[in-house]
Amino acid sequence: MKKTIITLLLCVFVSQANAGIRQYGADLEHANWQLTNNSRLECTLSHQIPNYGEAKFYSTASRKMNMEFELDMMRLPDTYSLAEVRSVAPNWRPGKNGRTIANMKLHKQFAPSLPKKVAWNMLNELEQGMNPTFYYNDWYSDNDLISVGISTAKFNRAYQEFIGCVGNLLNYNFDDISYTVLNYQFGGDSLTKSSKKRLTMIAEYLTLDQNLALVLIDGYTDSYGGRNDNLKISNRRANTIREHFVKSGIDPSRIEAKGYGEKRHIAANNTVIGRAQNRRVVIRMEQP
Template sequence: MKNILTSVNSFLCTSITLGIFSISLSGDAHAGIRQYRADIENSQWQLANNSRLQCTLSHQIPNYGEAKFSAKASRKLNMEFELDMMLLPDNYSLAEVRSVAPRWQPGKGGRSLTNMQLHKHFNPSLPKKVAWTMLSELEQGMSPTFYYNDWYSDQDKISVGLSTARFKKAYQEFVGCIGNLLNYSFDDISYTVLNYQSSSDKFTKASQRRIDMIREYLSLDPELELVLIDAYSDSYGGRWSNLKLSERRAAKIRDYFVKNGIDASRIEAKGYGEKRHISSNSTTLGRGKNRRVVIQMQKP
């Protein structure tokens, strides 16, 4: 009798999946599970983006879409996971994300990681902490798997798994790419004010470091369509000489960018002389603020 009860309990446990993805013993007998996962022979992981601006680790899921882990240049380490579906959701629902042992590791327990929101007409994504956890699970040989009810067929359930086959080499390349990302983003430099030494077209040390950052970013991002350079002076000296000084400052920056490989057609430079002061010229600090160049960058 004890063996019979044990067998029944085992059957019940394997017939009910934890979380929001469940198949009830009393449910529709015609309900099915559609499983999407690359087999060992077809599993491919690749470094789709490998630059100092973005790193993307990509995994194709046959007949379903693409799983992507991405990190971008930023002051802080970041990460995002996106499930790029061939057939987008038609309504809002939730998918349970579980770490599941592969078939060749029977008996190894899995665990629930999180719930992922499925939005209408948008690819679902997961934030940094969960994305890193999923990568860690893959590195340990586990398979992050998504379970949800099919929004086009009430009787069907969906299972989408990430294969561990051929993961580690691509993951090592991905980690190396992340270590080489710029430690600043487009938003950090898209509007920059640079300051000059008095009566000179030479930058202060802080501004020189800043323009080097902008030059490096410009050389890496072909999507930037326009760089605006507006130069200004303080009110010491004649207006004409200050106008010419500001024009030289703007031209010098433009030439610096062009010399470093930036297409001249993407750059507009202009000097305004004493116009548009942002501080009083009666103090050293105020004049220092007025001796400036404003660099603005625009993306399409």
């Protein structure tokens, strides 16, 4: 029923026979696309909509390609409803047919968003010179229709920068490395090959994310050797990792390192595999 009402109102809008329509969109003079986040952790392509808010496409560091669109309204929805998302031809392309892209849910007091497939679809429409436009009933007046247009003007240059940023995102994120166990070869401070690779990933992430509150480094050993010696070894291992991060440019005040020796075994010490698991450094990261 709601979709039927929106479609009927949309037809009225196209014929411009209804005076109860409020239109929002940036004209050629005020159209402004910007790459507001440009890092290996997040890329954000933003477009200001005068007197309404901001349209944002963003992608974040992850093992899987991701993309999302958000319509950041100055005045958030006051009730649940649907908005129809259409691709509309600009005035300079008369006769070009538009099409419906998706329906977007509007939740009370939340900025609405659209998932990856729809977001990429909208970007493709913009690249082709079309204007994605949102139509929905005003939640303060059921007789009024809101139209919010995203302008294609001045889009392509910022879009190319955005695509370059997305292609340079890390292929892992905070959740992938927030709790990491590094293992050592027997009888020394040499990390295993896989742990060296993991350490490089963590150091790279820490140089990029300056918002991490604290990095905790805990060192452990197996039960071979004397307890005092093992305590010293575990402290040395933990502090070696700390020094590695500091040399990578991480603020020393963000890092705490401590050795626990033979304490807190996670496996039996009577097997080669168990002892290898106990020879470890655990890295924990906390966000504010």
